[in-house]
Amino acid sequence: xxxxxxxxPTLSVQEGDNSIINCAYSNSASxxxxxxxxxxxxxxxxxxxxxxxxxxxxxxxxxxxxxxTVKHLSLxxxxxxPGDSAVYFCAENTGNTGKLIFGQGTTLQVxx
Amino acid sequence: xxxxxxxPSRVICKSGTSVKIECRSLDFQATTMxxxxxxxxxxxxxxxxxxxxxxxxxxxxxxxDKFLINHASLxxxxxxxxxxxxxxxxxxICSAGPxxxxxxxxxxxxxxx
Numbered sequence: 001x002x003x004x005x006x007x008x009p010t011l012s013v014q015e016g017d018n019s020i021i022n023c024a025y026s027n028s029a030s031x032x033x034x035x036x037x038x039x040x041x042x043x044x045x046x047x048x049x050x051x052x053x054x055x056x057x058x059x060x061x062x063x064x065x066x067x068x069t070v071k072h073l074s075l076x077x078x079x080x081x082p083g084d085s086a087v088y089f090c091a092e093n094t095g096n097t098g099k100l101i102f103g104q105g106t107t108l109q110v111x112x
Numbered sequence: 113x114x115x116x117x118x119x120p121s122r123v124i125c126k127s128g129t130s131v132k133i134e135c136r137s138l139d140f141q142a143t144t145m146x147x148x149x150x151x152x153x154x155x156x157x158x159x160x161x162x163x164x165x166x167x168x169x170x171x172x173x174x175x176x177d178k179f180l181i182n183h184a185s186l187x188x189x190x191x192x193x194x195x196x197x198x199x200x201x202x203x204x205i206c207s208a209g210p211x212x213x214x215x216x217x218x219x220x221x222x223x224x225x
Contacts, residue, residue: 032212043118043205043216044156089155098144098207098214102156 012109019077021106023090026071030092034100035064035075038087047075047088077108085110114140116208118217125196125224133191133220135162135206141186142208147179150203150219162189162206196224 031052036044091100115138148156161169168181180192
């Protein structure tokens, strides 16, 4: 079936370095993508989103890139901080329904 | 951003009992809310779509008689785990949004003993 997946289950980076978290999706009809951050024992927190008519969107310290040709999504975090340590999920949506399909998640570990 | 709350945050119940979890949108109205389940170190799995004023739509493999959903108002959806068993122990999370953007509640940790 259709699914969203992540390439790396765990990413370990040094504080201050940039982080890149990748995601592959398989539903070519998906038109809205979101990155969430989840800390232990909490609900997912919205980070940034992007629509399929865009290939890049920037936020504060974060950038999302969308490559529709290869169905790939990435989240870039600049100057990674210890507070960025969490699990990151990509999610896709089709048709503005609010119904999301989540990827497997990547754990980001930031070393001081 | 929009705020979604859940209650309780943690609940422990005995096997065979039922547990109700509430999901509220605090500063917006939501005709649709979503319920997810998450096992440790796993991703979120969509259980059902809660529709205000009508029946919930369940994902394949989710027992509708076991996970009762009621969306009685535009700001409240409830999930009742009926006749709970230890395998129902999980982290339950709801989401809602003023439009297609979804905001998540803090989650409810259910432990069935």
